[in-house]
Amino acid sequence: MSRVLASLRYRFLLALSVVLLLALAALGFIAQQLILPALLAEEDEYAAAEIDRALLAIDNELDHLYLLNRDWGVWDDTHAFMQEEAPQYQASNLAQGAVFDEANLRLMIFLDADAAPHLIAGIDPANGAYTACPAPTGECAWTVPMVASLQKRIHDGVEPGRAAWLQASPELGLMSVSPILESDGSGPSLGWLSMIREMDAAWLSKLKRNTGLNLSLTAPRDGPVPLGASIRRDDSRTMTAVREIQASPAGSRIRLQITLPRQGFKSSLDTLLFALYWTIGLLVVVVIVVLILLERMILAPLRHFAAFAQDIDTLARNDMPPGLRARHDEIGKLARKFQHLLEHQRQRTSSLVELSQHDPLTGLANRRLFDERIDHALEAARSDRRHVALLMIDIDHFKAYNDHYGHPAGDACLKVVAETMRKHFNQSGQLVARTGGEEFTIILPGTTPAESTARADELRMAIESLALPHAGSPHASLLTVSIGVATASPQERCSAAQLIQAADDALYEAKQAGRNCTRLMARQVTATA
Ligand SMILES: Nc1nc2c(ncn2[C@@H]2O[C@H](COP(=O)(O)OP(=O)(O)OP(=O)(O)O)[C@@H](O)[C@H]2O)c(=O)[nH]1
Structure with missing residues (x-):
């Protein structure tokens, strides 16, 4: 793991992956915490607006009923009927319940000024028969709850404007009440006329048609719907919005429920997801492009650079790859500078090596180089099965x-x-130190002992023939040299020290012999283990 992290390539990959993940997490957070709640709130507003629209439609229905109720309340015939002056009123206007079918009414209740029943007429929901009675008894007993509810409302005080409301039981309905007045609307009121219209399936389907809403109305038996649960999302396609309306008898409620399509939310969500996927895709592409550019522009050249620097001591490769030096950017500058420093270093190293291995006065190999070479020469002679002198x-x-x-x-x-x-000894493998x-x-x-002695004598004579005057010499007037020669044969194992000692001994003999002469070692060098 640490080896992987030591590579710039993997560190960049890791860093960019972390950046990508953070960006994706931020996008997810924004979508989840900001955009999605906003879309849901928008959907809530839409549901509330649709509920309001349905309520408005029901309100209109109540208005229509009230207007009909008021027309009857200020009708001369009704006024006369309440004063017992229109004996034909019931027979001609309510007979056989025709008016109930035409006006889609369940019940009409006539109360006198003290809210006592005067006439109750309507269609019995149990059998569909028309019933008309002066009180809610007998065949009109089914009207008791409606009469009682109406009387309570009148007792509590009817609103002076529109007086229409919903009825939750014994069946769902619209209910209105109007005072019975003169046809010009003047009083005093002779009593009250109330109309009740059942909210049956036909009425509901007409309401659905008019509003375009898939709604239902029920008298709930459970507790009131909590405010937070007024909108329920059923699945990804539909949701249900609920609102409860006060109704009579007192304390009753009617639950309005609308099933709404979630088309708007779904298309907003689709748009959001579309934008999200594109953003994620683009982010991934950007990260990949950045990685490729990094790899091509920086990481690959740096890797070549590092490989070159690492192998510089072990490989025969001496120069920085030309591709790196030819670059015009910072890496190119670095490569050229590195190459320059490398050459400078090499020159200094070779100068130091030269200085450490050669004699500064004559330029010949010094003792250090000689010691290195004599061992190699002995080794090579043994393996090549040749002499060395x-x-x-x-x-x-x-x-x-x-x-x-x-x-x-x-x-x-x-x-x-x-x-x-x-000049005498400039062949390959020969060394003058x-x-x-x-x-x-x-x-x-x-070279064999004989050959080497001959070569030594040639050198000695060549130096003498230089004719360098040597006035201080007690033996000769010209400069001369003495030479001791020692050889190692391929059959013997001979150390450098032994060979040097033998040559030294031979030189000593040459000096003893009067100088300006060559002496070969007296006997072969002793073999060693
Ligand atoms: N000019 C000069 N003289 C040097 C150098 N190195 C050594 N010498 C001299 O070489 C001389 C060697 O003298 P000795 O060892 O006594 O030997 P020799 O006088 O040559 O006598 P034999 O070897 O017996 O013939 C010394 O006087 C050193 O000072 C050098 O680099 N330059």
Whole structure:
């Protein structure tokens, strides 16, 4: 896990995924907490408006009934009938209940000024028969609740304007009352005329037709509908709105219930979801595009850069990939600067290596490089089954040379001798090293004792033939060298130290022999384990 997090690519992926999830959560929160409640509140308003519309339609029905009731109340014939002056009134106007069918009435109640029954006429709901009686008794006993309810209302005081209300029992109906007056509306009132219209199926379907609402009216037996439960969402397609209306007898209620389509809410919700899905889709696309751009513009080049930097010591690859250096952006600048620093570092390193392995005066290999190479030379000679020779060269009486010509001249002399040796031994695998002040050692791979002695003598004579004057020498007037030669044969295991010691011994012998000569080691180097 920590390895994955160490990669910029995965960290970006993780960070952008977190951002995406947060954005989605924010969208979900906004939709859930802000937009959806607003849509539901809008739907509540729509339901309340529809309920109001239904109530208005019922109000109109009450108005119509009241107007009919009032017309009859100020009719001359009714006025006369209440004074017992119109004996034909009942027979000609109410006979056989024709008027009840025409005006869609259940009952008409005539009360005198003291609210005592004068005439009660209507259609008995139990059998559909027309009944007319002076009091709610006998065949008119079914009218007792209506008469009692009317009398209570008159007793409580009838509103001076429109007096019409709903009746919850014994059946659902509209009820109105009007004083019985002169035809010009003047008093005194001779009594009261009340009309009751049943809210039957035909009446309800007419109301449905007029309003376009799927409504129903019931007299509830349960408790009143709590305010919060006045709108109930049945499923995703329909909801039910309920409102309760005061009715008679006192304390009764009629429940108006409307089933409403949730089309508006559904289409708003569809639009919201459509916008939400598009937003989510766009967010995902944006995140993917950002990731691709990041990958192409930054992460992939950085990965190449990091791979190059990581392999720089192990791979033969020396240069920054050209694609990185050719870029014109910050990564390109960084790559070019890195390459520049790398080259600078390499130059400094190679200078240091050069300095640490070579003698500054003569430019020849120094003791350190010689020690490295002699081991390799011995190893290679053994594996190639060849000889390897060591030539140890010492300038004769160099102290005297310095003393005579001075130290700077001695330095110049050393340079000339070194150059001569370099020219003689410049083949691959050969190494000329300055291993002491005026002492040099040469590694000669692939030469037998005889060949190496011959090569040593050639060098010695070449140095003598330089004809460098050596006035301080007690032996010769020109500069000469003594050379000790030692070889290791492929059959023997010989260490570098042994070979060097043997060459040193041979050099000593050359010095003892009078200098300006070459001596091969007296015997073969002893084999070691
Ligand atoms: N000019 C100069 N002289 C050096 C340098 N290194 C060593 N020498 C001198 O080389 C001389 C070596 O002297 P010795 O070891 O006594 O040997 P020699 O005089 O050559 O006598 P033999 O070797 O016995 O022939 C010393 O005087 C050193 O000061 C150098 O870098 N430059």
